[in-house]
Amino acid sequence: MDAFIFDLDNxxxxxxxxxxxxxxxxxxxxxxxxxxxxxxxxDELRRRYWKDYGLxxxxxxxxxxxxxxxYLDYVHDVxxxxxxRPQPELAxxxxxxxxxxxxxxxxxxxxxxxxxxxxxxxDVFTEIFDxxxxxxxxxxxxxxxxxxxxxxxxxGSRCVMVEDIALNLKTAKEFGMAxxxxxxxxxxxxxxxxxxxxxxxxxxxPDAYSRFARxxxxx
Ligand SMILES: [Mg+2]
Numbered sequence: 491m492d493a494f495i496f497d498l499d500n501x502x503x504x505x506x507x508x509x510x511x512x513x514x515x516x517x518x519x520x521x522x523x524x525x526x527x528x529x530x531x532x533d534e535l536r537r538r539y540w541k542d543y544g545l546x547x548x549x550x551x552x553x554x555x556x557x558x559x560x561y562l563d564y565v566h567d568v569x570x571x572x573x574x575r576p577q578p579e580l581a582x583x584x585x586x587x588x589x590x591x592x593x594x595x596x597x598x599x600x601x602x603x604x605x606x607x608x609x610x611x612x613d614v615f616t617e618i619f620d621x622x623x624x625x626x627x628x629x630x631x632x633x634x635x636x637x638x639x640x641x642x643x644x645x646g647s648r649c650v651m652v653e654d655i656a657l658n659l660k661t662a663k664e665f666g667m668a669x670x671x672x673x674x675x676x677x678x679x680x681x682x683x684x685x686x687x688x689x690x691x692x693x694x695x696p697d698a699y700s701r702f703a704r705x706x707x708x709x
Contacts, residue, residue, distance in 0.1 A: 491589045491668070491703070492648040495638060497629075498595040498602050501653040501672050502609060502692055503574050510583075512568040516548055520564050525554045539553055544628045545596060545621070558626055576610040584614045588703075590684070592617040594638050594651075596628040617641065629658040630633040635665050637665035661682045670695060 496502060517536065521527045523526055525533060541547020550556035584591060586600045591614050595602050599620040606612040619641070624633035639646055646665030652672065653659050658671040664685035673688040687708035689698055 491650050492644045493642050494587050495594050495651045497653040498593050507573045509573045516565040518629045525550055539630050562598040566598050570604045570608050574608045579695055581610050592618045596621050599658050630661040656682050
């Protein structure tokens with residue numbers, strides 16, 4: 491493989507840490523306090539915008555005149571260091587993967603930098619592609635994948651993508667990538683044909699990958 495494309499949130503650290511709920515709460519707070527949406531409509535609109543646009547932010551920009559940059563700064567303003575710890579073994583194992591390692595996240599660059607810094611993974615990745623990469627078009631839309639491959643200068647068939655959201659791997663597979671789902675407990679497998687392998691946590695990826703590289707087949 492030439493490139494390893496990693497999602498950030500709930501992929502490089504487990505969903506069981508309480509980081510994402512902090513961001514979640516900031517999103518609700520933003521919708522009410524900054525965008526002026528009545529509290530009792532926040533949940534419904536959030537669900538609708540997420541469904542219609544793939545990101546709450548895009549709906550807020552379209553229908554409430556929200557500045558995406560203001561939104562990104564606000565919702566990611568959480569104390570990352572209070573819930574994440576350095577992962578030196580993970581840093582070592584990921585660094586040893588034979589190829590370029592990049593981040594592709596629907597979050598912001600600053601958030602990614604803070605998370606990677608606390609985890610001690612900053613030096614593992616040569617690029618961080620955030621939600622600005624394709625003009626706020628998020629995964630699973632094809633644009634950010636296309637742009638990532640363009641920037642890397644490699645075809646999808648030379649890439650592995652590691653993600654905690656299965657649907658985001660569907661697009662990856664359409665681009666010919668090998669796909670790895672982070673699925674703690676390997677929950678009820680839905681048998682998605684576009685998921686090549688499921689692992690409990692990212693720490694298991696390097697081993698899974700070396701088996702794949704030897705046999706050209708995930709096991
Ligand atoms: Mg994620």
